[in-house]
Amino acid sequence: MIELLQQYWQPFLFRDGNHITGLAMTLWLLSASLFFGFMMSIPLSIARVSTNALVRWPVQFYTYLFRGTPLYIQLLICYTGIYSIAAVRAQPMLDAFFRDALNCTILAFTLSTCAYTTEIFAGAIRSMNHGEVEAAKAYGLRGWKLYAYIIMPSALRRSLPNYSNEVILMLHATTVAFTATVPDILKVARDANSATFMTFQSFGVAAVIYLAVTFSLVGLFRLAERRWLSFLGPAH
Amino acid sequence: MLEKLLQILGLSGFSLKGFGPLLLQGSWMTIKLSFLCLLVSVVLGLIGASAKLSKLALLRIPAQAYTTLIRGVPDLVLMLLIYYSLQTWLTSLTEALGWEYIEINPFGAGVITLGFIYGAYFTETFRGAILAVPRGQMEAATAYGLSRAQRFRFVVFPQMMRFALPGIGNNWMVILKATALVSIIGLADLVKVAQDAGKSSYQLFFFLVLAALIYLLITTVSNYVLHRLQILYAAGTREAVR
Numbered sequence: 259m260i261e262l263l264q265q266y267w268q269p270f271l272f273r274d275g276n277h278i279t280g281l282a283m284t285l286w287l288l289s290a291s292l293f294f295g296f297m298m299s300i301p302l303s304i305a306r307v308s309t310n311a312l313v314r315w316p317v318q319f320y321t322y323l324f325r326g327t328p329l330y331i332q333l334l335i336c337y338t339g340i341y342s343i344a345a346v347r348a349q350p351m352l353d354a355f356f357r358d359a360l361n362c363t364i365l366a367f368t369l370s371t372c373a374y375t376t377e378i379f380a381g382a383i384r385s386m387n388h389g390e391v392e393a394a395k396a397y398g399l400r401g402w403k404l405y406a407y408i409i410m411p412s413a414l415r416r417s418l419p420n421y422s423n424e425v426i427l428m429l430h431a432t433t434v435a436f437t438a439t440v441p442d443i444l445k446v447a448r449d450a451n452s453a454t455f456m457t458f459q460s461f462g463v464a465a466v467i468y469l470a471v472t473f474s475l476v477g478l479f480r481l482a483e484r485r486w487l488s489f490l491g492p493a494h
Numbered sequence: 495m496l497e498k499l500l501q502i503l504g505l506s507g508f509s510l511k512g513f514g515p516l517l518l519q520g521s522w523m524t525i526k527l528s529f530l531c532l533l534v535s536v537v538l539g540l541i542g543a544s545a546k547l548s549k550l551a552l553l554r555i556p557a558q559a560y561t562t563l564i565r566g567v568p569d570l571v572l573m574l575l576i577y578y579s580l581q582t583w584l585t586s587l588t589e590a591l592g593w594e595y596i597e598i599n600p601f602g603a604g605v606i607t608l609g610f611i612y613g614a615y616f617t618e619t620f621r622g623a624i625l626a627v628p629r630g631q632m633e634a635a636t637a638y639g640l641s642r643a644q645r646f647r648f649v650v651f652p653q654m655m656r657f658a659l660p661g662i663g664n665n666w667m668v669i670l671k672a673t674a675l676v677s678i679i680g681l682a683d684l685v686k687v688a689q690d691a692g693k694s695s696y697q698l699f700f701f702l703v704l705a706a707l708i709y710l711l712i713t714t715v716s717n718y719v720l721h722r723l724q725i726l727y728a729a730g731t732r733e734a735v736r
Contacts, residue, residue: 326709326713329671331685343699464575469567472566472567
């Protein structure tokens with residue numbers, strides 16, 4: 259066990275020779291996909307609750323597709339499926355993009371988390387208090403200003419508990435990245451396992467690292483909720 | 495039928511190339527695995543929830559540890575950990591006892607591992623649902639002289655189901671999608687079959703998309719069934735909002 263840790267603590271945490279691996283890679287995958295997913299989900303969630311069916315339906319269809327299929331298949335399609343099409347390989351830019359495993363992984367993760375996040379935010383927008391919006395309109399707020407100053411700040415705050423669940427699920431979902439040869443924590447654990455045959459110890463170390471990240475994220479979100487959701491506490 | 499549909503859509507370049515039966519087998523494997531796993535995890539969940547709500551700390555603390563640890567670690571990590579370790583432990587056990595080598599059947603191991611993992615999620619779902627049943631119901635059942643088992647079967651369970659159903663539905667979807675991961679430990683499920691078919695026919699994209707569509711079909715049907723169940727278990731209640 260000690261030997262395993264001595265030999266593999268560095269790859270498990272941040273680097274293996276000159277590659278970023280392990281925890282650092284997992285966190286990078288997580289933050290990159292969450293960042294892009296969050297950015298895309300804000301306009302999409304507004305479109306999702308639109309009264310115009312032509313705007314609403316495409317977004318609804320997108321979330322239906324990505325929430326109804328396993329992330330592993332989405333990753334396989336992005337990583338091996340798309341690259342197997344000759345037309346993609348013929349285009350130099352697409353070829354360069356899809357040849358890189360990390361790009362494909364982040365693309366698949368972003369599309370997946372964006373679909374879930376869009377539904378979370380759309381739900382929060384839908385459950386907006388009527389009076390709040392009416393008051394804002396009475397004060398003369400219209401269009402994007404109504405969204406930017408009243409609806410989104412409130413909806414994003416109220417979706418914090420659900421969003422924290424999504425972040426934890428996304429952390430757990432990043433484990434499939436090793437199937438696309440991305441060296442995340444689980445990939446290091448597998449390498450350690452095949453080199454040392456200490457199965458329980460290798461995967462156990464990975465499990466402990468994931469557990470630690472999960473608990474830190476839960477703690478961070480609890481702090482965030484205390485900061486931004488204190489107004490929702492029980493009335494005194 | 496699919497061949498004809500592809501022809502009508504002008505996609506005759508893509509064809510199943512005789513992989514149709516294999517895909518069906520893969521889908522059946524996925525469905526079978528999900529159902530058995532659901533069964534194991536619901537049973538574990540009910541046991542876990544009653545342990546967690548127990549007055550005895552001896553039952554409560556292990557149940558608490560079970561849900562916290564299992565839900566904090568990714569399912570894939572646990573799957574590899576349990577699946578490979580089970581085999582190692584069993585091998586060292588059989589060696590120590592002088593028995594012959596026993597290989598764990600991947601299907602059984604997959605069901606047990608996934609069931610064990612999602613049992614933790616079901617424990618939380620059922621715990622919340624049991625707590626949501628009004629106290630007066632239990633008290634009234636006790637006053638009518640029902641035994642412990644009768645109280646659970648006739649009073650708590652039917653009402654608990656209404657609160658548990660959304661959670662059960664979510665967990666079912668997660669299980670269904672998690673079974674895609676068993677191809678990593680070598681089971682011939684839908685994903686594995688699609689990959690094999692795609693690689694040998696040089697139509698990887700087509701077969702993977704087909705597999706995704708089959709998953710989509712299964713999730714859509716489950717959504718419908720869950721919706722009907724929700725209506726069934728909501729009999730006699732009125733929702734204040736909605």
